[in-house]
Amino acid sequence: MTLHALRIYHEKAAGRLVIAPDKARIEFGDNVLPQLKTTSDGTKVLWPQPFDDARDPQNWSDWQKHVQLAIVTLAAISPDFNVGIGIAGIQDIAETYGVSAEKITSSTTSWAVFLLGWGGILAVVLMQRLGRLPVLFWSQLLALGFLIGCALSPNLRTFAAMRFLTSFFCGVPQVTGLYVVSDVFPFHLQAHKLNVWVMGFIISPFFPPCALGYLVPRAGFRWAYGVGIIYNGIVVFLIALFGRETLLDRHDPAACDHVPPNTFANRVETLVGITGSRLARFRTPWKDLAIRSFRLMWRPHLLSLMLYEGFLFGFSIGMNLTNSLFLGEPRPLGYGFSQDAIATIYFTPIVSVLLGQLVGHHINDFIVTRAIRRNGGVYEAESRLWCVSPHITTDISPRPLRMRRSCAIALPIYVAGLIVSGAAFQNKLSVAAVIMGWGIREIAVMVNTVAIYAYANDCFPRFPGEISGLLNLFRTLGGFAMPYFQTTWARKRGSLQVFGCEAAIVAGMFFMIVPAVYHLGPKLRAKYSM
Structure with a gap:
């Protein structure tokens, strides 16, 4: 070789x-x-x-690698944080523009979530031609400008337009992170680093209702957007000051020779995209890039898991979009809590995601290490899926690969969380039940999402951006429609039926998809890899 x-x-x-x-x-x-x-x-x-060259991002110092990871993680917080500002200020926004809170949720919030996914699909094409850094920088700078427009909007139409444009451009970091992790970290560290980056965009929608929920009743929603502007401005500053280009075409033996010297002038040119435009002729043609996502999407082991993740994560997004309504509306639908009480309850998912990050870090490490050892020193991507007592005999070991912990670690926790939440809202149980149901569900979302991202990236290691863009699109599509029917359905049939049906859908999809992908994965990878 x-x-x-x-x-x-x-x-x-x-x-x-x-x-x-x-x-x-x-x-x-x-x-x-x-x-x-x-x-x-x-x-x-x-x-x-790695190449025998210090310019290869795989050879950067640990400090430089983790600085890039920190930047993309902080940037990944921005998209859902910006959407979440509207959730924190929903009552004040509704009063300011003379409409109902449900109108704000359905006409602006849900569509802002919808657009988060599409911006990433376009960004993937640009990043492969111009580089990761300039696309990240310009998208966040534009998002910052439109976020300022949200704070200053004189009417609902302008506010909605600014919110939509903010979402479209600020969604780029939720694609960039998988690129950066794959570019700078070797395989055996990638799941750990994915855990950090995924934590950023899962935890981000809960920060605004939690922290800004105390601010809005006292200062108004425009000041809440002011806090978002400050945060986004800090992210843009960090990207400009410390961000580095991580794109390196490993198919080109002379790839390191195309990396410009690390001078101030070259760094500015790389940041704004001048260097990327010069090097574009060495990279994948536009035509091939434009159809990559479509070529990837129909691969059966990827498409099935994207659908599963879309529903599981989508119901979680929907819950976040409607929770403030359930908690704030008077009985019999809601609890009638004050804004301060709702903000306090939003500490629950933040703590849960942090716990999920800790649990996922150790579980991923344990399962993969054990799988490699049992498989004679070879890693098989399906070990990420952790099916219930699966038995796979591969061509690399006479022993079956047996995993007795599972993505079913996440499934029962998720189902239990939805049912507890539904029962709590319908029967007006203690707020402890709301906290418990919400908390355990977010732990499950964190653990499951890292496993799906890692598996998909392992199966298609040449296309981390396309994988990230498609997963981001599916999970946002799964969540944006929830405000249109969840509250109305709960009013008519009760919250327990709503969340119970959602739990049944996720459980059903799990048993139809995950075991099949686990058992058939090696054959599917061999037949449909790119």
């Missing part, structure tokens, strides 16, 4: 990677083993294989 072939082996392998050096000796031969770069302790083979 040539050195160039080793550098792109992780893309050709599509979800099956040789991790143990001893297994690599058997797989590649004694003549290739000395060429393989491993971790400092010699226990894991590095994928992708």
Whole structure:
């Protein structure tokens, strides 16, 4: 195997990677083993294989890598944070513009969620041609300008337009993160770093109702948007000051020679996109980029899991969009809580996501390490899915790969959380029941989402942006429609029926999709990889 072939082996392998050096000796031969770069302790083979050049992002210092991760994580908070400002100020916005709170939710909030996904799809195409950094910078700068428009809007029509444009442009970081993690971190660290980035965009919608919920009744929604403007301004500043371009085409043996020297002038040119436009001729043509997402979307093991994640995450988005209504409206539909009480309850999902990040970090590590050991030093992507006692016999080990912990770790917790929430809202149980149901559901969302993102990225390692864009689109499409029917349905039939049906849908999709993908995954990857 040539050195160039080793550098792109992780893309050709599509979800099956040789991790143990001893297994690599058997797989590649004694003549290739000395060429393989491993971790400092010699226990894991590095994928992708880095260039012998300090300009390769895989060779950057740990400090520089984590600075880039911190920037994209802080930026990933912005999209849902900006949407969430409207949730925190929903009553004041409704009074200011003379409409009902439900009208604000259905006519502006849900469509703002809808547009979060589409901006990322366009950004993926641009990032592959111009680079990650300039697209991230310009999108966040434009989003900041439109967010200022939200704060200054004189009427509902202008407010809605500014909110929609903000969402379209600010959704880009929810695509960029998977790019950056794949660009700078080796395979064995990617799930850990994904856990951090995913935590950013899952926790972000709960910050505004929590923190700004205390501000809005005292200062109005425009000041809440002022806080958002400050946060987004800080993110733009960090991108401009510390952001670095992570795109490197590993198919080009001379890729590192295209990286400009790290001078101030070159950094400015890279930031604004001048460097990217010069290098665009070395990169994938526009025509191929435009159809990549469509070519990927229909792959059965990806499409089925995107549908599952879309419903699971979408119901979570819908819950966040309507929770303030359930908590704030008078009985019999809601609890009639004050704005301060609602803001306090919104601490629940924040704590839950942090717990989910901690749990997911250790569970992912344990399951994958155990799977590699049982599989003779080879990683199979399906170990991310953790099905209930699956038995897969692969072509790389005579032993079956048995996983007794599962994405079903997330499923029963999620279902229980929805049912507890429905019963609490319908029967006006103690607020502790609301907190418990909401809390355990968000833990499940965190654990499940990291597993799905990691699995999809492992199966299509050459297309992290397209994978991230499609998953982001499916989860936002799953959530944007919820305000149109959830509150009305709850009024007619009760919250328990609403959340019970949602729990049944997610459970049904799990049993139809996840076990099948787990068992058929190796064959599907072999047949439909790109």
